[in-house]
Amino acid sequence: MHSTALKRAFFRARCVMAPRVELYTAYELSPIQQKIREANQSGEYGPVPKKCVVTGGLGFVGQRLVETLVERGAQQVVSFDIVPPPANVWKHEAIKYVTGDLCSLAAVEEAVQGADCVWHNAAAVGPFLPKHFYHNVNVLGTRNVLEACKKQGVRKVVFSSTPSSRFTCTDDVDGQTEAEMPDIPQETYVAEYSATKAEGELLLRQACKAGEIMFIAVAPHTVYGPRDNLFLPNLLEAAGVGKLRIFGTGKSRVGYTHVDNYCHGLIIAEKQIYENSPYLGKFYVCTDGATHPYPEGYSIFWEELDQAVVGMGFDSLYSKMALPYFLLRIVAFICDAISAMTGKKLKLGWFTLRMLTMNRF
């Protein structure tokens, strides 16, 4: 067997053999979840709405958001997703799994019926999907959520946004507040994903301005935690087969957000949605804040990643030569050109390069 293939097989075998923690298959709340619920009912944040709807409720963030809402006392949470629930999903009586497509207005309308708040979290995410997916899900899908809420009289929407809709092709987001970041719409975007997420958010913003709904946008820079199947697994797999090197200077500053923190941010955003609230229509970034190694609220991206790489038993990224930025820029340009000509998405495009080298916190 080719040594790369062998390493890949080894990496996958190690992941399969790793102990699997089945936290959320029980019917009832665990003792810890019960404590969280009690603390939440009496605590600083107060109860969550009785009937909640989460679009994309089976994704990395969505699944945890559904669970957190139940842990915090929601009486019913509708998890709306295009994929059917997997066998190990949490089977709690408060959770209703609805399989449907955001692109069907009728399906969305049925799902949001009677909701106190909709967390619109479903999206075509990342840089690797065919172009039309982004428009269909992120723009037309968001329009359907908006129309469905209007028809069903649902007033509150919390939108999972992305800071990449505020990135320019040249400037970093280097410690700027939300108000200091460029606003949408922008002339150009770093990726189709970012452009269509911005378009969706603008639809909600306009409707909010017109008094048709009330909404707040909340975004993380980079989410990590259980069930992540995009960010860390891809990079660790590349490290495991010896293909990952540090990009450029390796000094980029990044704000991370644990999935639980992001869900907390999405949930407390709902508390600020009320008539004449000064927060309506606004965009907020949610991160791990002061728990980052640097008190300004950031980590050095490659230092953090190297800890995970070494933790997996792979060679430190610092033991290998870094890849110079100018070379990566040329490779990314060629990859994007090939993708545009063939429709086949290659891993190292401009968006990926930008995410792995820019400052964003």
Ligand SMILES: NC(=O)c1ccc[n+]([C@@H]2O[C@H](COP(=O)([O-])OP(=O)(O)OC[C@H]3O[C@@H](n4cnc5c(N)ncnc54)[C@H](O)[C@@H]3O)[C@@H](O)[C@H]2O)c1
């Ligand atoms: N993960 C991150 O680092 C990150 C960073 C910035 C913003 N966000 C935002 O957070 C949200 C959740 O991201 P995630 O990482 O959990 O992504 P994810 O891909 O794991 O989840 C998205 C979910 O949406 C569902 N979905 C897609 N198309 C659908 C359709 N047509 N109808 C119904 N459901 C559909 C998918 O099946 C999936 O379960 C997204 O809105 C994303 O833009 C995530």
